[in-house]
Amino acid sequence: GDSVTQMEGPVTLSEEAFLTINCTYTATGYPSLFWYVQYPGEGLQLLLKATKADDKGSNKGFEATYRKETTSFHLEKGSVQVSDSAVYFCALSDRGGTASKLTFGTGTRLQVTL
Amino acid sequence: GAGVSQSPSNKVTEKGKDVELRCDPISGHTALYWYRQSLGQGLEFLIYFQGNSAPDKSGLPSDRFSAERTGGSVSTLTIQRTQQEDSAVYLCASSYRDRGPGANVLTFGAGSRLTVL
Numbered sequence: 001g002d003s004v005t006q007m008e009g010p011v012t013l014s015e016e017a018f019l020t021i022n023c024t025y026t027a028t029g030y031p032s033l034f035w036y037v038q039y040p041g042e043g044l045q046l047l048l049k050a051t052k053a054d055d056k057g058s059n060k061g062f063e064a065t066y067r068k069e070t071t072s073f074h075l076e077k078g079s080v081q082v083s084d085s086a087v088y089f090c091a092l093s094d095r096g097g098t099a100s101k102l103t104f105g106t107g108t109r110l111q112v113t114l
Numbered sequence: 115g116a117g118v119s120q121s122p123s124n125k126v127t128e129k130g131k132d133v134e135l136r137c138d139p140i141s142g143h144t145a146l147y148w149y150r151q152s153l154g155q156g157l158e159f160l161i162y163f164q165g166n167s168a169p170d171k172s173g174l175p176s177d178r179f180s181a182e183r184t185g186g187s188v189s190t191l192t193i194q195r196t197q198q199e200d201s202a203v204y205l206c207a208s209s210y211r212d213r214g215p216g217a218n219v220l221t222f223g224a225g226s227r228l229t230v231l
Contacts, residue, residue, distance in 0.1 A: 089156070101162045104149075105156055
């Protein structure tokens with residue numbers, strides 16, 4: 001079945017450091033890929049997405065590129081801020097372009113310090 | 115409503131009791147999802163409703179779990195004869211598009227935290 005594997009956290013960085021959170025997936029067909037973020041005390045919200053190979057999703061300074069050859073969708077940000085402290089979830093949908101259930105990774109907690 | 119509303123926000127119950135969790139999706143959203151978030155387990159898919167189609171129940175962990183969606187809007191997740199391993203945060207989400215670029219863009223509620231003693 002479909003699965004998503006994320007690097008284990010917590011990830012602790014100083015403000016302005018470079019962030020990478022690794023995500024790899026296993027799926028049949030042509031999935032869409034997502035990053036969701038859960039800020040402390042809040043519900044999950046979509047951060048960015050990519051619907052086909054080589055697409056780059058971006059939002060709030062975060063980027064992730066859909067790499068079919070390596071089945072990866074790593075999340076990056078050039079300079080993190082304290083306000084980026086949250087739990088980040090990588091996810092895929094098994095049918096790109098149509099509504100279907102999302103399969104999530106276990107989440108990676110990011111802690112950014114001054 | 116402005117967002118996905120879930121109730122109760124917290125529920126403590128005794129083992130063996132039944133519980134009902136409610137989800138009120140965003141008005142006009144045709145797709146509704148239930149997930150379970152356990153400590154260190156990520157999000158586990160439970161069930162998915164899309165319009166008038168038969169729901170995808172493939173994630174329900176046992177026959178103690180059931181869900182319905184009335185009138186294409188509000189949904190209730192029912193857990194019968196609760197067990198301690200049912201303790202988790204139950205998340206509801208909805209989306210307004212069933213295909214195209216907006217598909218699978220889920221808006222989540224804040225969740226219902228269930229504790230089974």
